[in-house]
Amino acid sequence: MSIVHPDQAVELAPGVHWIGALDPHLRRFDIILSTANGTSYNAYLVRGEQGVAVIDTVKEAFADDFFRRLESVARYDEITTIVLNHLEPDHSGALPELLRRAPNARVYLSSRAQMMLKALLKPSSNQAPPDYTPVTTGDTIDLGGRTLAFFHTPYLHWPDTQCTWLVEEGMLFSGDVFGCHYCDPRLFNDRVGDFRFSFEYYYAHIMRPFRAHVLDALELLEPLDIRLIAPAHGPILRHHPRDYLARYREMATPRLALDTEAAGEKTLAVFYLSAYGNTRSMAEAIAIGAERIAGVRVSLFDLEGGDTAHFTDLIEAADGLAFGSPTLNGDAAPPIWALLSSLTTVNVKGKFGAAFGSYGWSGEAVRLIEDRLRGLKLRVPVEGLRLKLAPDASELDACRTLGETLARHLVGEAMPREVDLASLS
Ligand code: FEO
Numbered sequence: 001m002s003i004v005h006p007d008q009a010v011e012l013a014p015g016v017h018w019i020g021a022l023d024p025h026l027r028r029f030d031i032i033l034s035t036a037n038g039t040s041y042n043a044y045l046v047r048g049e050q051g052v053a054v055i056d057t058v059k060e061a062f063a064d065d066f067f068r069r070l071e072s073v074a075r076y077d078e079i080t081t082i083v084l085n086h087l088e089p090d091h092s093g094a095l096p097e098l099l100r101r102a103p104n105a106r107v108y109l110s111s112r113a114q115m116m117l118k119a120l121l122k123p124s125s126n127q128a129p130p131d132y133t134p135v136t137t138g139d140t141i142d143l144g145g146r147t148l149a150f151f152h153t154p155y156l157h158w159p160d161t162q163c164t165w166l167v168e169e170g171m172l173f174s175g176d177v178f179g180c181h182y183c184d185p186r187l188f189n190d191r192v193g194d195f196r197f198s199f200e201y202y203y204a205h206i207m208r209p210f211r212a213h214v215l216d217a218l219e220l221l222e223p224l225d226i227r228l229i230a231p232a233h234g235p236i237l238r239h240h241p242r243d244y245l246a247r248y249r250e251m252a253t254p255r256l257a258l259d260t261e262a263a264g265e266k267t268l269a270v271f272y273l274s275a276y277g278n279t280r281s282m283a284e285a286i287a288i289g290a291e292r293i294a295g296v297r298v299s300l301f302d303l304e305g306g307d308t309a310h311f312t313d314l315i316e317a318a319d320g321l322a323f324g325s326p327t328l329n330g331d332a333a334p335p336i337w338a339l340l341s342s343l344t345t346v347n348v349k350g351k352f353g354a355a356f357g358s359y360g361w362s363g364e365a366v367r368l369i370e371d372r373l374r375g376l377k378l379r380v381p382v383e384g385l386r387l388k389l390a391p392d393a394s395e396l397d398a399c400r401t402l403g404e405t406l407a408r409h410l411v412g413e414a415m416p417r418e419v420d421l422a423s424l425s
Contacts, residue, residue, distance in 0.1 A: 048143025051080030289403025
């Protein structure tokens with residue numbers, strides 16, 4: 001049964017309300033995310049004895065819903081505080097109008113959000129800029145019997161993101177983190193349908209590239225005695241809220257990385273496609289060469305074997321990546337591009353990369369793959385290897401050398417590549 005009423009806020013605790021909006025018909029978020037049953041834009045209101053705080057707003061198109069719900073529990077002249085955990089437009093769309101209606105409110109946001117706030121208010125050039133205070137971990141606001149404390153949690157998933165903690169109630173207003181695109185008017189996690197897929201999908205597509213920042217944030221948030229997590233999207237997590245922190249820690253901690261780290265090993269994943277077996281021979285020789293170096297564990301994958309999506313975990317955990325493709329009509333084979341384009345959800349910056357492939361006529365694939373690797377900010381320490389048709393014994397030796405050299409870089413044995421300036425002309 002629906003808990004959300006069109007004109008009413010939803011109480012989370014006496015004086016603490018959800019004042020957000022539901023968007024059940026959205027099927028694509030930010031162009032790239034599928035939203036099978038829509039999403040919600042969660043905003044909250046906290047009443048203290050000396051003032052009222054609004055935490056985040058909603059997407060502009062849903063501002064009417066937000067203001068109706070806000071007005072059901074507070075007057076605009078009572079609002080002393082506006083907290084912005086994150087300024088992406090789905091949470092700041094109603095902010096300019098809120099500032100007009102509540103001109104006495106002071107805005108609290110992270111230091112990195114200041115420039116975004118100015119940019120956001122740019123179209124309203126006749127609107128006076130609001131009073132604002134940058135806050136960080138350790139800062140608090142006293143609303144009178146209600147204390148808001150701030151946690152600096154950048155890159156979850158923008159530079160500006162922060163979390164806000166309502167001390168007396170044990171409530172964490174977490175922004176996008178711990179959220180998901182799942183719209184359900186029953187609102188609370190112990191009432192809504194099964195949203196596990198959406199929770200994990202959201203992590204995989206939004207938070208995953210910032211895995212290290214997720215782990216930093218968990219260090220800050222795990223010691224809290226959390227009774228409820230109020231994210232910016234999806235169900236409010238009041239039943240076993242700590243389970244969601246635990247799941248985030250699991251998802252942010254790749255198992256393969258743990259196993260290999262425990263063994264003191266580096267990992268190299270070699271992906272290839274082969275039309276006539278020649279690029280496969282190169283891949284196998286590269287793997288053999290890499291395994292000559294102690295402390296490197298090599299995995300070999302033929303992309304003809306299926307969908308590329310399930311390799312994302314492996315790539316995230318790997319220290320080195322090699323991609324091999326024949327050249328087809330002047331290009332690499334489509335599954336290679338599918339795999340490389342999927343890496344936008346993974347932080348591969350700084351990993352070592354290499355390209356290789358057999359060709360019949362022109363052999364552009366290797367250089368194109370290398371360009372893409374550099375574009376993804378991988379280090380490419382070894383020049384890609386292009387071989388015409390079937391590799392002979394000396395060419396297979398060159399493949400083994402490529403694998404060995406790449407592996408030496410992984411374990412820190414290799415010297416940086418020397419660049420012959422004459423070759424750059
Ligand atoms: Fe839900 Fe990053 O905005």
